[in-house]
Amino acid sequence: MxxxxxxxxxxxxxxxxxxxxxxxxxxxxxxxGPNGAGKTTLLSILAGLLRPTTGRAETPDVAFVAxxxxxxxxxxxxxxxxxxxxxxxxxxxxxxxxxxxxxxxxQKAGQLSGGQRTRVALALAVxxxxxxxxxxxxxxxxxxxxxxxxxxxxxxxxxxxxxSSHVLAELTEICDHLILLAEGTVRLSxxxxxxxxTHDAASPAELVxxxxxxxxx
Amino acid sequence: MIWVAxxxxxxxxxxxxxxxxxxxxxxxxxxxxxxxxxMTRQLAGYFVGLVAxxxxxxxxxxxxxxxxxxxxxxxxxxxxxxxxxMLGVAAAGAVVLTGVLAAILAWAVSGEAPGRPxxxxxxxxxxxxxxxxxxxxxxxLCLGAMLGALIRRAQLAVPLAMLGTGLAxxxxxxxxxxxxxxxCLLGAAGCIALTWLAIHRRS
Numbered sequence: 577m578x579x580x581x582x583x584x585x586x587x588x589x590x591x592x593x594x595x596x597x598x599x600x601x602x603x604x605x606x607x608x609g610p611n612g613a614g615k616t617t618l619l620s621i622l623a624g625l626l627r628p629t630t631g632r633a634e635t636p637d638v639a640f641v642a643x644x645x646x647x648x649x650x651x652x653x654x655x656x657x658x659x660x661x662x663x664x665x666x667x668x669x670x671x672x673x674x675x676x677x678x679x680x681x682x683q684k685a686g687q688l689s690g691g692q693r694t695r696v697a698l699a700l701a702v703x704x705x706x707x708x709x710x711x712x713x714x715x716x717x718x719x720x721x722x723x724x725x726x727x728x729x730x731x732x733x734x735x736x737x738x739x740s741s742h743v744l745a746e747l748t749e750i751c752d753h754l755i756l757l758a759e760g761t762v763r764l765s766x767x768x769x770x771x772x773x774t775h776d777a778a779s780p781a782e783l784v785x786x787x788x789x790x791x792x793x
Numbered sequence: 794m795i796w797v798a799x800x801x802x803x804x805x806x807x808x809x810x811x812x813x814x815x816x817x818x819x820x821x822x823x824x825x826x827x828x829x830x831x832m833t834r835q836l837a838g839y840f841v842g843l844v845a846x847x848x849x850x851x852x853x854x855x856x857x858x859x860x861x862x863x864x865x866x867x868x869x870x871x872x873x874x875x876x877x878x879m880l881g882v883a884a885a886g887a888v889v890l891t892g893v894l895a896a897i898l899a900w901a902v903s904g905e906a907p908g909r910p911x912x913x914x915x916x917x918x919x920x921x922x923x924x925x926x927x928x929x930x931x932x933x934l935c936l937g938a939m940l941g942a943l944i945r946r947a948q949l950a951v952p953l954a955m956l957g958t959g960l961a962x963x964x965x966x967x968x969x970x971x972x973x974x975x976x977c978l979l980g981a982a983g984c985i986a987l988t989w990l991a992i993h994r995r996s
């Protein structure tokens with residue numbers, strides 16, 4: 577995945593500016609930054625939902641899971657899987673089914689818990705065999721137990737993954753790359769190992785906090 | 794994908810089918826009770842508005858209102874193609890259901906005594922049971938879809954769709970079936986173009 581000088585302007589305000597990034601295949605990137613830093617804007621552009629004002633993005637086949645995991649509420653899980661098969665040329669039923677776990681195909685999407693909804697959304701993403709999976713705050717609306725479960729599931733995704741959060745701690749376990757955004761610009765990007773070495777930081781938290789302080793001053 | 798589009802608007806199609814069933818009931822009542830003559834034709838004047846409100850508007854407003862378009866437009870299908878399937882299935886369904894309505898109306902009209910005096914309610918619809926009826930329904934469907942896509946709120950788009958179809962029908966009263974057919978098809982095409990723009994500009 578590559579982006580070149582990506583920018584998005586709303587009226588006079590730049591939600592994202594001069595965003596140039598590269599991510600190697602198979603990387604797990606944590607997209608971190610304060611609220612309003614431009615995380616959702618960046619993910620929406622990568623997903624093809626937003627047209628950038630400047631620059632461009634080169635992405636492989638990409639799946640996007642929005643923060644509230646939107647699904648047709650009156651459809652059953654089975655019907656949503658049929659939608660995935662109908663709308664994606666490379667659909668793999670077995671991959672999708674394994675992501676659903678113990679979930680019944682007869683259940684209506686509107687009656688699922690947060691964790692179950694996340695599983696269905698992820699099943700759509702892995703079923704189509706997306707090479708890049710974008711997850712916007714995937715853990716935000718989950719209870720602690722579901723958080724652990726979904727974090728493990730995400731860690732096993734067979735794709736390049738970018739997941740955003742404003743809580744860094746829950747991502748450092750599964751992520752090997754970091755993209756730090758603040759006020760619409762990229763403050764840091766690269767592998768955790770490289771970033772820790774070049775910035776002489778002891779932990780990801782120290783690294784991020786140091787950069788955010790710098791950005792604020 | 795035809796299945797997806799059908800599943801997504803199944804409820805709307807069911808509602809409109811129910812409306813047509815009621816028209817059938819009205820036509821039957823008219824046959825049994827000569828005093829009710831002309832009732833079905835008068836009620837049919839509201840059909841276009843009902844299609845616009847209960848089928849056209851929710852077609853896209855439901856997608857945009859709750860933000861579920863972020864799921865449906867990020868599958869492996871461009872949103873233009875997605876829109877084409879949604880509108881295509883809706884239009885095909887509307888043509889079939891309008892065919893049933895036309896048959897009911899033809900049957901009801903065939904039982905009317907010739908030279909029956911016209912009353913004010915007749916003004917709500919022109920007499921055409923032929924191609925102009927189909928064009929009128931397609932226009933209503935596309936107008937509703939466009940309003941749903943532009944306004945993105947069903948609550949606001951529904952009354953506007955009712956107003957829009959009502960005004961259009963009043964405006965076309967003296968047009969005659971041929972001109973009405975042409976104008977309705979042109980209007981539908983214009984609505985589709987604006988809908989397409991709204992969907993593509995949505996960002």
